[in-house]
Amino acid sequence: MGGEITLGHYLVLSGALFLIGLAGVVLRRSLLVVMMSLELLLNAANLALVAVGRFQGIPDPQVAVFFVITVAAAEAALGLAILVAIFRIKKTTAADQMASLRF
Protein backbone atom coordinates (compact mmCIF):
# COMPACT_ATOMS: atom_id res chain seq x y z
CA MET A 1 0.00 0.00 0.00
CA GLY A 2 2.87 2.34 0.81
CA GLY A 3 4.34 4.87 -1.56
CA GLU A 4 2.82 7.77 -3.37
CA ILE A 5 0.15 7.53 -6.05
CA THR A 6 1.64 8.07 -9.51
CA LEU A 7 0.39 8.23 -13.07
CA GLY A 8 1.40 4.57 -13.38
CA HIS A 9 -1.20 3.60 -10.74
CA TYR A 10 -3.98 5.23 -12.75
CA LEU A 11 -2.79 3.63 -16.01
CA VAL A 12 -2.68 0.15 -14.46
CA LEU A 13 -6.16 0.67 -12.98
CA SER A 14 -7.42 1.77 -16.40
CA GLY A 15 -5.82 -1.29 -18.00
CA ALA A 16 -7.44 -3.60 -15.44
CA LEU A 17 -10.85 -2.02 -16.10
CA PHE A 18 -10.30 -2.48 -19.85
CA LEU A 19 -9.47 -6.17 -19.38
CA ILE A 20 -12.60 -6.79 -17.27
CA GLY A 21 -14.69 -5.18 -20.01
CA LEU A 22 -12.89 -7.21 -22.68
CA ALA A 23 -13.62 -10.45 -20.80
CA GLY A 24 -17.29 -9.41 -20.68
CA VAL A 25 -17.43 -8.72 -24.42
CA VAL A 26 -15.82 -12.06 -25.29
CA LEU A 27 -17.43 -14.38 -22.70
CA ARG A 28 -21.03 -13.17 -22.22
CA ARG A 29 -23.87 -14.31 -24.48
CA SER A 30 -26.50 -11.68 -23.65
CA LEU A 31 -26.12 -8.75 -26.04
CA LEU A 32 -27.29 -6.35 -23.31
CA VAL A 33 -24.36 -7.33 -21.08
CA VAL A 34 -21.98 -7.17 -24.06
CA MET A 35 -23.08 -3.56 -24.61
CA MET A 36 -22.57 -2.76 -20.92
CA SER A 37 -19.06 -4.25 -21.18
CA LEU A 38 -18.44 -1.97 -24.18
CA GLU A 39 -19.26 0.98 -21.90
CA LEU A 40 -16.62 -0.36 -19.46
CA LEU A 41 -14.04 -0.35 -22.28
CA LEU A 42 -14.83 3.27 -23.16
CA ASN A 43 -14.64 4.26 -19.48
CA ALA A 44 -11.21 2.64 -19.12
CA ALA A 45 -10.00 4.79 -22.02
CA ASN A 46 -11.58 7.89 -20.42
CA LEU A 47 -9.79 7.25 -17.12
CA ALA A 48 -6.41 6.93 -18.88
CA LEU A 49 -7.05 10.13 -20.86
CA VAL A 50 -7.99 12.22 -17.81
CA ALA A 51 -5.01 10.86 -15.83
CA VAL A 52 -2.51 11.64 -18.59
CA GLY A 53 -4.01 15.12 -19.05
CA ARG A 54 -3.71 15.84 -15.31
CA PHE A 55 -0.05 14.81 -15.11
CA GLN A 56 1.02 16.43 -18.39
CA GLY A 57 -0.80 19.65 -17.52
CA ILE A 58 -2.89 19.89 -20.71
CA PRO A 59 -6.70 20.21 -20.88
CA ASP A 60 -7.09 18.63 -24.36
CA PRO A 61 -7.55 15.02 -23.14
CA GLN A 62 -10.54 16.16 -21.07
CA VAL A 63 -12.12 17.59 -24.23
CA ALA A 64 -11.45 14.21 -25.88
CA VAL A 65 -13.27 12.51 -22.97
CA PHE A 66 -16.17 14.91 -23.56
CA PHE A 67 -16.43 13.69 -27.17
CA VAL A 68 -16.02 10.05 -26.14
CA ILE A 69 -18.99 10.40 -23.76
CA THR A 70 -21.10 11.97 -26.53
CA VAL A 71 -20.24 9.26 -29.05
CA ALA A 72 -20.83 6.57 -26.38
CA ALA A 73 -24.33 7.97 -25.82
CA ALA A 74 -25.07 7.81 -29.57
CA GLU A 75 -23.60 4.28 -29.74
CA ALA A 76 -25.71 3.09 -26.80
CA ALA A 77 -28.91 4.56 -28.30
CA LEU A 78 -28.33 2.98 -31.74
CA GLY A 79 -27.12 -0.34 -30.34
CA LEU A 80 -30.14 -0.66 -28.05
CA ALA A 81 -32.47 0.26 -30.94
CA ILE A 82 -30.97 -2.54 -33.05
CA LEU A 83 -31.30 -4.86 -30.04
CA VAL A 84 -35.01 -4.02 -29.68
CA ALA A 85 -35.53 -4.56 -33.43
CA ILE A 86 -33.81 -7.98 -33.28
CA PHE A 87 -35.74 -8.92 -30.13
CA ARG A 88 -39.04 -8.32 -31.96
CA ILE A 89 -38.09 -10.94 -34.56
CA LYS A 90 -36.03 -13.45 -32.57
CA LYS A 91 -37.58 -13.09 -29.06
CA THR A 92 -34.10 -13.42 -27.52
CA THR A 93 -31.01 -11.32 -26.73
CA ALA A 94 -28.53 -14.22 -26.79
CA ALA A 95 -25.75 -13.53 -29.29
CA ASP A 96 -25.36 -17.18 -30.37
CA GLN A 97 -29.02 -17.34 -31.50
CA MET A 98 -28.36 -14.67 -34.14
CA ALA A 99 -26.92 -16.85 -36.88
CA SER A 100 -29.40 -16.16 -39.71
CA LEU A 101 -26.59 -15.17 -42.10
CA ARG A 102 -24.65 -18.37 -41.47
CA PHE A 103 -25.07 -21.18 -44.02
Added chain:
Amino acid sequence: MEQLFFWMLAAGLLISAITVVAVRNPVTNAVCLVSTLVFEAALFITLEATFMAAVQVIVYAGAVMVLFLFVIMLLDVRVEVLGKISWLKIVGVGLVLLLALVGLPKLSSVFPFAGEALHWGHAKVPGTAQDLGHLLFSAYGPLFLTTGVLLLVATVGVVVLCRRDTEA
Protein backbone atom coordinates in the same frame (compact mmCIF):
# COMPACT_ATOMS: atom_id res chain seq x y z
CA MET B 1 -4.87 11.19 1.92
CA GLU B 2 -4.27 10.72 -1.83
CA GLN B 3 -3.32 7.07 -1.22
CA LEU B 4 -6.37 6.35 0.95
CA PHE B 5 -8.83 7.75 -1.59
CA PHE B 6 -7.12 6.14 -4.60
CA TRP B 7 -7.08 2.63 -3.12
CA MET B 8 -10.66 2.86 -1.82
CA LEU B 9 -12.03 4.11 -5.14
CA ALA B 10 -9.91 1.71 -7.21
CA ALA B 11 -11.19 -1.26 -5.18
CA GLY B 12 -14.80 -0.08 -5.55
CA LEU B 13 -14.35 0.49 -9.29
CA LEU B 14 -12.87 -2.96 -9.95
CA ILE B 15 -15.35 -4.83 -7.72
CA SER B 16 -18.37 -3.23 -9.37
CA ALA B 17 -16.85 -3.75 -12.85
CA ILE B 18 -16.35 -7.45 -12.12
CA THR B 19 -19.96 -7.65 -10.89
CA VAL B 20 -21.17 -6.11 -14.19
CA VAL B 21 -19.47 -8.90 -16.12
CA ALA B 22 -20.09 -11.81 -13.73
CA VAL B 23 -23.73 -11.53 -12.53
CA ARG B 24 -26.50 -13.07 -14.66
CA ASN B 25 -29.44 -10.79 -13.75
CA PRO B 26 -29.55 -7.88 -16.27
CA VAL B 27 -30.99 -5.38 -13.77
CA THR B 28 -28.16 -6.14 -11.30
CA ASN B 29 -25.68 -5.68 -14.16
CA ALA B 30 -27.11 -2.26 -15.01
CA VAL B 31 -27.16 -1.05 -11.39
CA CYS B 32 -23.56 -2.22 -10.89
CA LEU B 33 -22.57 -0.38 -14.07
CA VAL B 34 -24.08 2.78 -12.55
CA SER B 35 -21.94 2.25 -9.44
CA THR B 36 -18.85 1.71 -11.65
CA LEU B 37 -19.52 5.01 -13.43
CA VAL B 38 -19.99 6.88 -10.14
CA PHE B 39 -16.70 5.45 -8.80
CA GLU B 40 -15.00 6.62 -11.98
CA ALA B 41 -16.48 10.10 -11.51
CA ALA B 42 -14.96 10.11 -8.00
CA LEU B 43 -11.59 9.13 -9.51
CA PHE B 44 -11.96 12.09 -11.91
CA ILE B 45 -12.33 14.33 -8.85
CA THR B 46 -9.09 12.93 -7.36
CA LEU B 47 -7.49 13.94 -10.69
CA GLU B 48 -8.99 17.44 -10.24
CA ALA B 49 -11.16 17.10 -13.36
CA THR B 50 -14.29 18.33 -11.57
CA PHE B 51 -16.31 19.27 -14.66
CA MET B 52 -15.73 15.88 -16.29
CA ALA B 53 -16.84 14.22 -13.04
CA ALA B 54 -20.12 16.16 -13.15
CA VAL B 55 -20.63 15.30 -16.85
CA GLN B 56 -19.87 11.64 -16.09
CA VAL B 57 -22.57 11.48 -13.41
CA ILE B 58 -25.20 13.51 -15.29
CA VAL B 59 -24.76 12.14 -18.82
CA TYR B 60 -23.39 8.63 -18.27
CA ALA B 61 -24.81 7.46 -14.95
CA GLY B 62 -27.97 9.50 -15.56
CA ALA B 63 -29.00 9.48 -19.21
CA VAL B 64 -27.23 6.50 -20.79
CA MET B 65 -27.97 4.12 -17.92
CA VAL B 66 -31.65 5.12 -17.85
CA LEU B 67 -31.69 4.11 -21.52
CA PHE B 68 -30.23 0.71 -20.63
CA LEU B 69 -32.69 0.13 -17.77
CA PHE B 70 -35.57 1.25 -20.00
CA VAL B 71 -34.64 -1.34 -22.65
CA ILE B 72 -34.23 -4.06 -19.98
CA MET B 73 -37.75 -3.32 -18.72
CA LEU B 74 -39.11 -3.10 -22.30
CA LEU B 75 -37.65 -6.45 -23.36
CA ASP B 76 -38.63 -8.13 -20.08
CA VAL B 77 -35.35 -10.11 -20.07
CA ARG B 78 -35.25 -13.03 -17.64
CA VAL B 79 -32.18 -14.25 -15.77
CA GLU B 80 -29.85 -15.60 -18.42
CA VAL B 81 -29.60 -19.39 -18.68
CA LEU B 82 -26.11 -20.87 -18.89
CA GLY B 83 -25.39 -22.06 -22.41
CA LYS B 84 -22.59 -24.19 -23.78
CA ILE B 85 -19.37 -23.23 -22.06
CA SER B 86 -16.64 -22.67 -24.63
CA TRP B 87 -13.38 -23.71 -22.98
CA LEU B 88 -11.39 -22.25 -25.87
CA LYS B 89 -12.77 -18.77 -25.05
CA ILE B 90 -12.16 -19.16 -21.30
CA VAL B 91 -8.57 -20.37 -21.79
CA GLY B 92 -7.96 -17.50 -24.24
CA VAL B 93 -9.27 -14.85 -21.87
CA GLY B 94 -7.35 -16.42 -18.97
CA LEU B 95 -4.12 -16.30 -20.96
CA VAL B 96 -4.64 -12.65 -21.88
CA LEU B 97 -5.42 -11.78 -18.23
CA LEU B 98 -2.27 -13.58 -17.04
CA LEU B 99 -0.14 -11.84 -19.67
CA ALA B 100 -1.65 -8.46 -18.74
CA LEU B 101 -1.08 -9.03 -15.01
CA VAL B 102 2.66 -9.36 -15.72
CA GLY B 103 2.87 -6.82 -18.54
CA LEU B 104 0.68 -3.92 -17.39
CA PRO B 105 2.91 -2.49 -14.61
CA LYS B 106 5.99 -2.77 -16.85
CA LEU B 107 4.19 -1.22 -19.82
CA SER B 108 2.84 1.73 -17.85
CA SER B 109 6.21 2.49 -16.24
CA VAL B 110 7.69 3.02 -19.72
CA PHE B 111 5.25 5.91 -20.20
CA PRO B 112 6.87 9.35 -19.71
CA PHE B 113 5.75 11.11 -16.50
CA ALA B 114 4.71 7.67 -15.16
CA GLY B 115 6.71 8.05 -11.95
CA GLU B 116 5.34 11.50 -11.10
CA ALA B 117 3.51 11.53 -7.76
CA LEU B 118 0.00 12.92 -7.35
CA HIS B 119 -0.38 15.90 -5.01
CA TRP B 120 -3.75 17.57 -4.71
CA GLY B 121 -3.86 21.28 -5.41
CA HIS B 122 -0.91 21.22 -7.80
CA ALA B 123 -2.78 20.67 -11.06
CA LYS B 124 -1.25 22.74 -13.83
CA VAL B 125 -4.60 23.00 -15.64
CA PRO B 126 -7.78 23.13 -13.54
CA GLY B 127 -10.51 21.21 -15.38
CA THR B 128 -13.27 23.76 -14.86
CA ALA B 129 -16.23 24.32 -17.17
CA GLN B 130 -14.73 27.67 -18.18
CA ASP B 131 -11.41 26.23 -19.40
CA LEU B 132 -12.99 23.30 -21.22
CA GLY B 133 -15.76 25.45 -22.72
CA HIS B 134 -13.20 27.89 -24.07
CA LEU B 135 -11.28 25.08 -25.75
CA LEU B 136 -14.46 23.39 -26.97
CA PHE B 137 -15.72 26.49 -28.79
CA SER B 138 -12.35 27.65 -30.21
CA ALA B 139 -9.90 24.91 -31.18
CA TYR B 140 -12.43 22.07 -31.20
CA GLY B 141 -15.32 24.08 -32.70
CA PRO B 142 -15.66 22.13 -35.98
CA LEU B 143 -15.48 18.83 -34.10
CA PHE B 144 -18.17 20.08 -31.72
CA LEU B 145 -20.49 20.87 -34.63
CA THR B 146 -19.77 17.47 -36.23
CA THR B 147 -20.77 15.81 -32.95
CA GLY B 148 -24.09 17.64 -33.17
CA VAL B 149 -24.67 16.18 -36.65
CA LEU B 150 -23.72 12.72 -35.31
CA LEU B 151 -26.29 12.96 -32.53
CA LEU B 152 -28.96 14.07 -35.03
CA VAL B 153 -28.16 11.13 -37.31
CA ALA B 154 -28.25 8.75 -34.33
CA THR B 155 -31.65 10.10 -33.24
CA VAL B 156 -33.14 9.73 -36.74
CA GLY B 157 -31.61 6.25 -37.02
CA VAL B 158 -33.14 5.12 -33.73
CA VAL B 159 -36.59 6.38 -34.75
CA VAL B 160 -36.36 4.61 -38.13
CA LEU B 161 -35.10 1.36 -36.57
CA CYS B 162 -37.78 1.14 -33.92
CA ARG B 163 -40.75 2.24 -36.05
CA ARG B 164 -43.36 -0.42 -36.70
CA ASP B 165 -44.66 -0.61 -40.29
CA THR B 166 -48.28 0.44 -40.04
CA GLU B 167 -49.16 0.22 -43.74
CA ALA B 168 -47.81 -3.25 -44.36
